[in-house]
Amino acid sequence: MKGTNLGEFEEVVLLTIASLLDEAYSVNIVDEIGKVTGRKTKLGVVHAVLKRMEDKGLITSELGEPTKERGGRRKRFFQISHSGKIALLKSREQRDKLWSLIPDVVFQGVR
């Protein structure tokens, strides 16, 4: 099934959510991705990915307290679900397997 594998950006977002623990909400995720990876991401893109992953059941969300800077609106905090964790692990496993098959000569000179 095609949908079982994570997309590249999905994986990044998922990892970021995992790393942010209880602080993972949309704006924070965008900031964190920018800080850690140096990638400039758009809020809209992150939003769409979050929505898609929630639909797939990779993450769950709940609403937090309203804050002033959000015009009195509540934050939606995301948490990685069990199947999200499995997906991440699976993806890592696949990569590790592939890495282990690559002889060191391939990267000679790059590192």
Next chain:
Amino acid sequence: MSKHQTGPPRWMDRIVELYCRPELLEDLQGDLYEYYERNLKKSRSKANLIFFIDVIKFFRLYTVRKPKILGQMTFFNLFKNYFKTSIRSIARNKLFSSINVVGLAISMSIGILMITYISELLTYDDFHKKSDRIYRIISAYKGISDTEPDLYASTSVFLGKKLKEEYTGIEKVLLMRRNFIKDIAKGENVISVRGHFASEEFFDVFSFKLLSGDPATALKEPNSVVLTKTTAEKLFKDKDPVGEVVTSGEENFVVTGLMEDVPVNSHMQFEALASFSTAENAARKEENSAFLTWRSIWRNYVYLLVPEDGDLNSIQANLNEIASTENAKTDRYAINFELENLADVMPGKDLSNKIGSGVTWQVINMMITLTMIVIISACFNYTNLSIARSLRRSKEVGVRKIVGASRGQVFSQFITEAIIISFIALLISFGISMLIKPEFIQILSGGMKVLLDLRYIHILYFLLFSVAIGVIAGFVPSLILSKLQAISALKDASKLKLLKKINLRRVLIVFQFTLSIAFIIGSTISYKQYKHALNFDLGFNTENILNIDLRGNNSDILLAEMSKLSEVTAHSRSAMVMSTGDTWSDIFKYKDPLDSASAHVNYVDRNYLKVHDFEFLAGDIFPYDLNDGQEAKYVIVDELFIERFGFESPDQAIGEAVTLLQRSGQSRLEIAGVIEGFQYAQIERRRKPVVFFQGSDDSYGYLNLVVKTDDIFSFMGRLESVWKQIDTVHPFRAEFYDDRIKESYEGYAIMFKIFGFLAFLAISIASMGLLGMAVFTTETRIKEISVRKVMGATEKHLVYILSRGFVFMLVIAAFIAMPLTYLFFTSVVLADNANRTPIGAFELLFGVLLIFFLGILTIGWQTWKAAKTNPAEMLRNE
């Protein structure tokens, strides 16, 4: 944008709220705000811009709401269910449904006729292909003493010629003149025709179809006539009349065209057209003719055909220029002009001297208002009864809501029900409208043809009308029912807030009864005014006097023959029939050359004043009748005339000379007699001085025969055969004076009819509504009544308790209606009436009493029935 504002512009927010799914909205908006807050550090405008771009960017498939189509789909799916429920509910409450249906049907029948009538009026003149480019010039005449100018549909030949010869920018200028009325003959065949004069542009401007003849030249030469098909057939049978010569007295006319009959929906009606040059020729022969003067705006019409790229403003500017040049020459009056498109002619403004009869928008609006009032009143019945019955439906609404019906769905369900009722009413009202159509046509057609033919498009109008009625009637009850909360509706129906609406219902009932009372009072007053006009003492005798229209015949010959009949006991001759609407006037002076006054005039023979029993205060009748060509010497004046000119007494006036001012000069006439004042004009007009001239055969228009007979029919037959021996062309036209007076007050009779009819409608609707409410109230209070009865209340007391609320409403309605109707009639309808009948307590109270009687009968019937029931049976059911 104010500085205090911290967030982004509200309208951008709104866009998000508009498209975003509700479950995503809060989160998304919050994010946007957070970003906005950050960007605010740069600058507000930049933050706004980014916010806006984000708002647009978030418009994605997953954020956007599902379109509402799905919701509407369920409406259509549910429609079958709504329909079924509605039919069942209608069938279950037969009494209430029939009250609703009948009330709506009665009022809608008027609506249907009004729709037909108005759509018929709107088709006027639309058969002219160039109608959007045809304009009529209308004149505004303001005399020196007038505050407001009077508007005339007519204008001057002067203006038409000037536009034609000296100005550009107009494709065609058509000149027309009213009243081409002639008896035309071809050999033995004589017919009389009514038509107009028109210049040669006529067929270029209008799209009347010429069947034979050349449209470009048909109306060019003097003494050319174009006949309509019907007219031509009378004279020439099936032969093509073009090229034939017809005679009218000493004149000859060449028939230059044969045209199709004028359609009913043309604002001008005619049987023949004569060339405008005919009228010009006739005017040239006349001395001192006013035909070509600037001032003569009373009988001529100018129609313009404006080029497709024509500039109306420049034409109007030209008109203003002509007007200001000419108006500068006199300070006694000013004439100005306006352009009026053919589409605005009929129905149109309130203009004098129209070329044909027409209906003004004022009249139409008044009719629409009256119709609307009656219809709304019937809608109130529905509203009232539905609100009252809504308690019974609340459970249904509760269940519907619990299984997921939205407010809109419940609303549309009840609106559907109202529309179904309205459709049923439409069917019945269509039948009713067919029944009352002839009467309706009679009331509407004042000098013009009203067909009220149905066209297919009307079906659409009627359906739309019916839907509109359904929505109006059902709106409030549907709104109230759809607002119900499911839980409270199911829990305890009796505690619902619905009962608070009781005030609205009372207001509606009071409105209906105010209306009924007002209409009854209105019809009583107009009936009384009508009777008053008929029985009014005019100051002279009109009984048994038969007026015969001379129609141009020699009065001596006719009189000689007719007075041979034994039934004719006396006879006289006069120029016109007084007190029936027509008034003729002239200007007179006495000694003071600067003091002139206008007086009503009539030309009569010696016998006239005696035949009509005028009271002489001084002097006597004319000493002799004028022979042919003899100059008139005497006048007889009335009381008001000698008061106006300050004679000392009637006796002193005898033998004095007064001066008559006419266009052709002055003439001095001697007063031969003074009579008591009398009513010359119709009774609503104030009396003016009256002068009788000695008449001659040129001036007489009528024979006045005093008739004494038991067998009026055979007498009229013999009279007609005498007429036919002398005049073979014109049909015999004779009418008793009293009948003529009756006819001239037809206006009041029509007013009475209209008010009477409206009153009938309003009363039936209101009574039905009251009946419904009374049934409902007694039904809901039956337990209370039973308990009271068990506790020892008498039947009388129960009736009192049940009906006092209604009686109170009737009293309020009476107190609103009486002063309002009184004011309406005294200050609007009969405001200018010099001899109006006093509106007494009887007229006002009659309506009130009738309504009280009907109301109490309705309520009493129901409450009495309720009070008589056996309380044991009612209470046992518990």
